[in-house]
Amino acid sequence: xxxxxxxxxxxxxxxxxxxxxxxxxxxxxxxxxxxxxxxxxxxxxxxxxxxxxxxxxxxxxxxxxxxxxxxxxxxxxxxxxxxxxxxxxxxxxxxxxxxxxxxxxxxxxxxxxxxxxx
Amino acid sequence: xxxxxxxxxxxxxxxxxxxxxxxxxxxxxxxxxxxxxxxxxxxxxxxxxxxxxxxxxxxxxxxxxxxxxxxxxxxxxxxxxxxxxxxxxxxxxxxxxxxxxxxxxxxxxxxxxxxxxxxxxxxxxxxxxxxxxxxxxxxxxxxxxxxxxxxxxxxxxxxxxxxxxxxxxxxxxxxxxxxxxxxxxxxxxxxxxxxxxxxxxxxxxxxxxxxxxxxxxxxxxxxxxxxxxxxxxxxxxxxxxxxxxxxxxxxxxxxxxxxxxxxxxxxxxxxxxxxxxxxxxxxxxxxxxxxxxxxxxxxxxxxxxxxxxxxxxxxxxxxxxxxxxxxxxxxxxxxxxxxxxxxxxxxxxxxxxxxxxxxxxxxxxxxxxxxxxxxxxxxxxxxxxxxxxxxxxxxxxxxxxxxxxxxxxxxxxxxxxxxxxxxxxxxxxxxxxxxxxxxxxxxxxxxxxxxxxxxxxxxxxxxxxxxxxxxxxxxxxxxxxxxxxxxxxxxxxxxxxxxxxxxxxxxxxxxxxxxxxxxxxxxxxxxxxxxxxxxxxxxxxxxxxxxxxxxxxxxxxxxxxxxxxxxxxxxxxxxxxxxxxxxxxxxxxxxxxxx
Numbered sequence: 001x002x003x004x005x006x007x008x009x010x011x012x013x014x015x016x017x018x019x020x021x022x023x024x025x026x027x028x029x030x031x032x033x034x035x036x037x038x039x040x041x042x043x044x045x046x047x048x049x050x051x052x053x054x055x056x057x058x059x060x061x062x063x064x065x066x067x068x069x070x071x072x073x074x075x076x077x078x079x080x081x082x083x084x085x086x087x088x089x090x091x092x093x094x095x096x097x098x099x100x101x102x103x104x105x106x107x108x109x110x111x112x113x114x115x116x117x118x
Numbered sequence: 119x120x121x122x123x124x125x126x127x128x129x130x131x132x133x134x135x136x137x138x139x140x141x142x143x144x145x146x147x148x149x150x151x152x153x154x155x156x157x158x159x160x161x162x163x164x165x166x167x168x169x170x171x172x173x174x175x176x177x178x179x180x181x182x183x184x185x186x187x188x189x190x191x192x193x194x195x196x197x198x199x200x201x202x203x204x205x206x207x208x209x210x211x212x213x214x215x216x217x218x219x220x221x222x223x224x225x226x227x228x229x230x231x232x233x234x235x236x237x238x239x240x241x242x243x244x245x246x247x248x249x250x251x252x253x254x255x256x257x258x259x260x261x262x263x264x265x266x267x268x269x270x271x272x273x274x275x276x277x278x279x280x281x282x283x284x285x286x287x288x289x290x291x292x293x294x295x296x297x298x299x300x301x302x303x304x305x306x307x308x309x310x311x312x313x314x315x316x317x318x319x320x321x322x323x324x325x326x327x328x329x330x331x332x333x334x335x336x337x338x339x340x341x342x343x344x345x346x347x348x349x350x351x352x353x354x355x356x357x358x359x360x361x362x363x364x365x366x367x368x369x370x371x372x373x374x375x376x377x378x379x380x381x382x383x384x385x386x387x388x389x390x391x392x393x394x395x396x397x398x399x400x401x402x403x404x405x406x407x408x409x410x411x412x413x414x415x416x417x418x419x420x421x422x423x424x425x426x427x428x429x430x431x432x433x434x435x436x437x438x439x440x441x442x443x444x445x446x447x448x449x450x451x452x453x454x455x456x457x458x459x460x461x462x463x464x465x466x467x468x469x470x471x472x473x474x475x476x477x478x479x480x481x482x483x484x485x486x487x488x489x490x491x492x493x494x495x496x497x498x499x500x501x502x503x504x505x506x507x508x509x510x511x512x513x514x515x516x517x518x519x520x521x522x523x524x525x526x527x528x529x530x531x532x533x534x535x536x537x538x539x540x541x542x543x544x545x546x547x548x549x550x551x552x553x554x555x556x557x558x559x560x561x562x563x564x565x566x567x568x569x570x571x572x573x574x575x576x577x578x579x580x581x582x583x584x585x586x587x588x589x590x591x592x593x594x595x596x597x598x599x600x601x602x603x604x605x606x607x608x609x610x611x612x613x614x615x616x617x618x619x620x621x622x623x624x625x626x627x628x629x630x631x632x633x634x635x636x637x638x639x640x641x642x643x644x645x646x647x648x649x650x651x652x653x654x655x656x657x658x659x660x661x662x663x664x665x666x667x668x669x670x671x672x673x674x675x676x677x678x679x680x681x682x683x684x685x686x687x688x689x690x691x692x693x694x695x696x697x698x699x700x701x702x703x704x705x706x707x708x709x710x711x712x713x
Contacts, residue, residue: 010226034528048219049226052207056214070219 002079002098003042006033006088007061009073010049029088036091041098048073119414120393121320121349122149127255128245128310130262131351133322134332135456136624138353139163141404142322142397143260144171145413150256151188152411158254159191160244162237162261164627168193171410180250185407190254192244196237203227203236228638229574231267231541238263238271238307245307262319263311265339266541271308272343273533314347321350321392325378328458334386341388350392352382357398360661368658373691399661403668428666430656431673433686435706436464439645440471442683443564443614447477450560450606452570453647454636455618456628460649464618464687465568466490467700473501474701478563482556484508484549485568490695497697506552508545515539515548546575554603560612570615572632573639576604607641614644619676621648621669630680646681648673654688654706 036043046054048070055061060082064075068085076084078097083089095101121129129146131139140163147159158180161168168191169176172183176193183189204227212220241259244251251257310316319340323333337348356375398416402409443451451468453461462485469481480502483490495503516539524535538544550571559565607613615636619629633643653666653673676684687703694703 010223049223050207052211052215052220052223055219056211062215065219066216069216070222 001040001042003044004036004083004094004098005077005080006043006045007055007058007073007075007077008045008047009070010047025088032089032091032094036094036098036100039098039100041094041100043094119351119395121318121351121395122146122414125150125256126314126316126318128257128259128317129320130259130311130317131320131322132262132336134329134458135628136620136622137322137324137329138397138404139322140168140260141410141413142320142351142353143258144168145410147189147191147256147258148186148407148410149414150258151186154188155255156188156253157190158244158251158257159189160194160241160257160259161191162194162196162241162259163624164195164197164631167405171406194237194240196233199236199240200227200233203232203239225574225577228577229543230572231543234264234267237261238267242303242307245310246303262340265336265343266537268308268311268340268343268345269537269540271304273537312344314345317345319345319348321348321389322353323350324354325352325381326458327381327384330381330385330389332457334388337388337392348392350389350394352394352396354399355396356661360399360659368662370652370655370657370689370691371659371662374662374689377693399665401661401664403664425660425663425667427658428653428656428663428670430654430688430706431670431686433648433654433673433677433706434684436467436647436685436687436704437471439616439647439683439685440468440475440704442645443468444472444475444477446611448560448563449565449611450557450613451564451566451616452613453566453568453616453618454570454632454643456625456632459618459620459625460687461618462490462568463694463700463703464616464647464649465566466494467694467703468616469501469503469564469566470494470498470697470700471704472564472566473498474697476500480504480556480559480563480565482506482553482565483568484553493696504556506549508549511552512545512548515544515551543575546571550575557603557606560606573635573637573641576607576639576641604639608639610642610644613641615641617643617646617681618649619646621651621653621672621676623672626672626675626680633680642682644682646676646684647687648676648684649687650689651686652689654686655690656688 033043033045048055055065058077060077060080061075064072064082064085072086074085074088075082076089083097084093089097129143131143131146133139140161143159143161147157150157159168172185172189172191174181174183174185174191176191178193178195178198180190180192183191204224207227208220208224211223244257321333321337323329333350337350340346340348356371356378358375360371360375397413400409400413402412404410404413443449451465453465453468455461462483465483466481469479473479478500481494482504484506494501516536519539520532520536524532549569553567553569556565556567607615617629617633619625629646636643651669651673652662653669655666657663657666673686686706688706690699690703692699694700
């Protein structure tokens with residue numbers, strides 16, 4: 001089974017309620033991660049504000065931050081390789097990458113409002 | 119003192135800054151020790167003078183107090199705890215990640231929540247059985263964690279795999295990622311807090327309406343999570359004798375006495391049923407062991423020595439500040455300070471004075487008591503008054519989030535989201551959002567607000583650009599030149615922040631912290647206002663004269679160290695309701711004259 005790693009921007013809450021407007025994409029993504037885990041997938045999430053060491057310790061992520069800055073997060077790695085950056089993946093994408101059966105194809109597309117909340 | 123009877127092992131004192139929690143905690147510890155109990159006193163007061171009181175350097179380790187047998191003490195500095203905590207998370211990546219990234223992370227961890235959680239982390243170990251504490255029969259804390267913190271720690275969802283696995287996506291509890299202890303230890307600490315057999319919570323308040331309202335809120339919040347055996351202490355009451363004897367000579371003392379008694383008579387329902395102790399204002403300073411030993415003694419037992427009259431300090435008044443504000447013709451004026459310092463009244467005074475000078479003003483207030491806004495509405499040609507209800511705004515925001523974003527979450531996720539929405543930040547953001555609709559008017563008239571967002575909130579909003587985007591959306595795209603709210607707040611020509619405080623040690627310290635927080639966001643407070651000054655009111659009663667004399671050092675402190683410019687407002691005999699009395703407040707020479 002492949003491993004999906006998500007490097008979140010510095011969020012004080014993963015639900016992002018402390019932002020001016022709560023980011024629907026973020027809340028949806030949190031739900032999608034739960035779903036994928038329930039399917040037995042290996043999904044790890046790292047919050048820049050909580051585990052910066054995970055960012056610094058991964059050459060791919062560190063290089064990404066140096067090039068593009070924290071503003072360009074989130075960064076999604078599939079087995080250590082960049083799969084996506086700048087937005088959260090939709091449930092269909094997660095399912096495809098991890099070879100899961102996407103039982104709920106109605107997941108809305110992430111909107112353009114970016115990823116950061118607080 | 120009822121709260122001292124059958125005291126369980128842990129005692130927490132809670133209440134807003136400056137009500138005397140630390141003094142009462144010290145006096146409690148001394149009292150217990152004198153009765154032969156082995157006591158540990160834990161102070162988190164940033165202005166802690168516990169070491170001074172006992173004549174020992176204490177600091178962040180348990181230190182025996184030679185002058186008081188059976189007593190040891192420990193000082194926890196919440197700011198230092200928060201800094202240590204930030205260093206633990208950020209330190210290892212400094213130099214490894216780009217500076218801008220590191221700075222962003224530090225800001226995330228610079229809020230009030232982090233400070234509170236870090237302080238809680240520090241004293242968690244004292245609440246569970248350990249070799250550190252088993253010697254002590256009582257542990258006395260001069261502070262208590264908020265309901266929000268305790269509720270977060272109680273939520274199973276917040277913890278799922280969090281500390282154990284070292285990863286996860288828990289929410290506001292994010293700050294807990296940097297904590298070192300095991301979840302079981304936090305659970306034991308929270309259990310101890312909620313157990314009436316082991317813990318007593320004592321609310322400390324002054325006999326002032328606003329303060330009592332706030333304490334009632336704390337009471338309800340903590341009672342709702344099972345901490346329901348609470349006690350109440352009303353501190354610093356003006357004794358009846360002082361008012362009776364002094365009535366002829368000091369109408370101010372009589373007025374304060376009447377106001378305090380009225381506030382007590384109108385005590386919020388939740389508080390009225392609590393076992394309550396009253397501690398009279400003392401005719402001596404609460405410094406030193408002897409003074410603290412007498413804190414719980416009846417008022418008439420205490421020796422009184424006469425205090426020479428204090429001549430009111432020659433300090434500027436609000437009229438002087440308004441001169442500077444009026445010169446620009448328009449702009450945003452925000453009053454900032456802790457609850458109960460009189461922000462709303464001062465905002466009204468500034469607005470009324472501007473309007474009286476023929477300038478167009480919009481006064482907007484979040485004061486839960488609507489009477490002020492109501493009495494001013496329509497009273498002056500140039501004055502518009504509007505009111506924002508913080509509870510309603512917060513509820514609307516909460517409901518919006520739960521209906522939209524919360525709809526798809528499972529029960530645990532939803533519980534976590536709901537708790538996130540109860541954080542103090544949520545209210546601050548909801549209220550500020552409501553205000554920001556009005557702020558735009560400040561380009562053509564004066565807008566006076568009785569609240570302001572903290573620098574921390576502004577930085578977070580600005581750093582992520584969320585606020586910026588929101589404004590872009592509101593303004594419509596295609597506008598090339600515009601000012602973001604952050605830029606507007608940073609520009610002293612457009613925005614003047616007035617910091618409101620009282621002439622007492624802790625309130626001044628708290629105000630200085632607010633100022634430092636705003637400065638981090640690039641906002642320089644324009645002036646300070648010292649409200650309710652007894653010294654400025656020229657009291658005649660001995661008790662009030664002593665308070666007046668104590669104020670002088672703090673006034674000097676504000677003038678010399680903290681404020682670019684400042685104004686001093688006397689404690690008034692009458693509530694400044696209505697245009698006439700507000701105007702009196704603006705000019706020192708007119709204050710307290712007339713009936």
